[in-house]
Amino acid sequence: MNSIFTTIRRAPYQSLATFLSLVLTLFLSLSIFFLLSFLYGLLGYVESRPQVTVYFQTQTSESDILKIKDNLISSGKILSAKYISKDDAFKIYKDLNKDNPLLLEMITPDILPASLEIFATKPSFLPQIADFLNKQPGVDEVNFQKLIIDKLLALTSILRKVSLGFFTYLLISTIFILITITHFKIALKKDEIELLQLLGASRGYVRKPYLKEALLFGFASATIVYAVFISLFFLTRQFTESYLTGINNLQIEIASLKITVWPLGLEFALILYAITLLFGIIISLFSTSIALRKYIQ
Amino acid sequence: MITFENVTKIFPLGNTALNEISFEIEENEFVFLVGPSGAGKTSILKLIMRNLIPSSGSVMVDTFDLSTKKFKETEKLRRSIGVVFQDFKILPEKNIFENIAIGMEIIGASKKLIEEKVQDVLHLVGLKEKAFVFPIQLSAGELQRVAIARAVCGDRHIILADEPTGNLDPKTTWDIIKIFKKLEGKKTFVIATHNTDIVNSLKKRVLILKDGRLIKDVRKGGYEI
Numbered sequence: 001m002n003s004i005f006t007t008i009r010r011a012p013y014q015s016l017a018t019f020l021s022l023v024l025t026l027f028l029s030l031s032i033f034f035l036l037s038f039l040y041g042l043l044g045y046v047e048s049r050p051q052v053t054v055y056f057q058t059q060t061s062e063s064d065i066l067k068i069k070d071n072l073i074s075s076g077k078i079l080s081a082k083y084i085s086k087d088d089a090f091k092i093y094k095d096l097n098k099d100n101p102l103l104l105e106m107i108t109p110d111i112l113p114a115s116l117e118i119f120a121t122k123p124s125f126l127p128q129i130a131d132f133l134n135k136q137p138g139v140d141e142v143n144f145q146k147l148i149i150d151k152l153l154a155l156t157s158i159l160r161k162v163s164l165g166f167f168t169y170l171l172i173s174t175i176f177i178l179i180t181i182t183h184f185k186i187a188l189k190k191d192e193i194e195l196l197q198l199l200g201a202s203r204g205y206v207r208k209p210y211l212k213e214a215l216l217f218g219f220a221s222a223t224i225v226y227a228v229f230i231s232l233f234f235l236t237r238q239f240t241e242s243y244l245t246g247i248n249n250l251q252i253e254i255a256s257l258k259i260t261v262w263p264l265g266l267e268f269a270l271i272l273y274a275i276t277l278l279f280g281i282i283i284s285l286f287s288t289s290i291a292l293r294k295y296i297q
Numbered sequence: 298m299i300t301f302e303n304v305t306k307i308f309p310l311g312n313t314a315l316n317e318i319s320f321e322i323e324e325n326e327f328v329f330l331v332g333p334s335g336a337g338k339t340s341i342l343k344l345i346m347r348n349l350i351p352s353s354g355s356v357m358v359d360t361f362d363l364s365t366k367k368f369k370e371t372e373k374l375r376r377s378i379g380v381v382f383q384d385f386k387i388l389p390e391k392n393i394f395e396n397i398a399i400g401m402e403i404i405g406a407s408k409k410l411i412e413e414k415v416q417d418v419l420h421l422v423g424l425k426e427k428a429f430v431f432p433i434q435l436s437a438g439e440l441q442r443v444a445i446a447r448a449v450c451g452d453r454h455i456i457l458a459d460e461p462t463g464n465l466d467p468k469t470t471w472d473i474i475k476i477f478k479k480l481e482g483k484k485t486f487v488i489a490t491h492n493t494d495i496v497n498s499l500k501k502r503v504l505i506l507k508d509g510r511l512i513k514d515v516r517k518g519g520y521e522i
Binding site for chain 1: 346348371372373374375376377378380386388390399400403404447
């Protein structure tokens with residue numbers, strides 16, 4: 001370990017350039033990964049809200065509404081449908097306005113409409129379901145969130161493509177920078193390498209210090225980036241919380257495991273660190289290995 | 298034992314460094330390679346450590362046949378050879394102890410053994426007091442003594458020296474030769490030199506080269522330019 005620090009101290013500018021390139025790449029990659037995870041979590045959240053809500057005229061009977069619900073279920077296009085009676089709606093209304101007695105006094109269960117909250121099996125069924133409901137007698141209004149989901153899907157898809165392009169560019173440029181820096185280091189130690197080879201050093205022995213240094217840089221830069229990222233996350237937490245009022249939980253699914261993205265828990269925090277660390281070490285070792293293969297014969 | 302049999306070395310641009318050279322060097326023999334610049338002295342040393350491959354003929358070092366194109370034991374071969382260069386090749390950022398220890402570190406020797414052997418060779422070359430100083434603090438003669446210490450440290454039983462006294466004044470030159478003499482009979486020495494004084498006074502075997510040919514092999518001789 002001491003020899004690595006000595007090497008770093010003896011070539012401070014090359015070491016700093018390696019470190020800064022890695023830090024920039026890892027910070028941007030981590031931010032992209034976090035943002036995409038967050039967006040996917042948000043998409044999942046929106047998809048988990050009632051996708052179609054149909055409000056009935058106040059005079060529509062419960063049996064007519066339940067008949068419509070049965071028809072929908074038998075169509076096979078919906079996952080579930082929840083009936084909200086006038087009384088249930090009044091309870092929800094009371095709950096939402098418990099701090100405002102004036103609003104509570106003005107409303108009775110009779111004037112609130114009964115409704116159905118419907119979840120489709122596929123987002124593509126939403127227009128057909130809405131169409132069907134609009135044609136039913138006693139229906140007052142049909143709301144469905146296709147537009148929001150479509151916009152979020154489009155945004156996520158664009159962001160994923162842009163991120164992928166940006167990430168690839170970042171990765172390639174970092175690898176080239178690290179290869180060039182390692183080449184400089186090898187050139188600086190040309191005499192030592194030549195001597196070691198003449199004395200019978202194996203390839204592994206000659207390459208080991210460079211690989212150890214790469215491992216250290218990968219580890220150090222990933223840890224520092226992670227620490228900075230988490231600090232920034234907690235510093236901006238209040239702002240994010242105010243922005244996400246009413247959303248208690250955002251989840252993503254990785255390999256059939258549900259992971260909570262918001263609020264940030266230990267599980268996701270560890271995943272973020274593991275990914276950053278792995279990525280940092282892989283880039284650093286990969287670039288160094290290429291440089292060693294090319295410049296140490 | 299080192300055996301050259303009809304060895305020819307022609308470089309890619311067509312210049313012939315060695316032409317049909319044959320000789321044998323016994324174990325623990327002390328041999329000088331002499332001749333004018335371009336005679337082929339350095340090429341012979343490079344062939345022995347497989348830094349060059351012969352164009353034709355055969356080079357054997359101990360049991361290694363270095364003429365084989367796909368020779369895969371270069372590392373093993375080089376671990377039995379110590380090399381002393383005219384320009385010393387001492388690493389400036391390592392202290393004297395570390396510079397000598399390199400040769401043993403690469404073979405994976407234990408710290409205890411390295412410590413023991415390095416101290417032995419430091420004593421041999423008279424630099425025991427300077428183990429932890431850096432090369433910049435040493436004179437040219439002392440640096441060459443460090444290079445010799447590095448070459449002989451451990452189990453390296455063939456010592457190749459390419460103009461080891463080329464950069465040194467007469468007094469320092471003799472100090473270096475004294476170190477070689479201390480090891481005479483314990484290791485095989487192949488020393489390439491221009492220094493007629495040393496060759497003539499030591500009366501060792503001399504291989505005289507000219508234009509890539511071995512023109513004389515004198516068992517106990519000297520030579521004149």
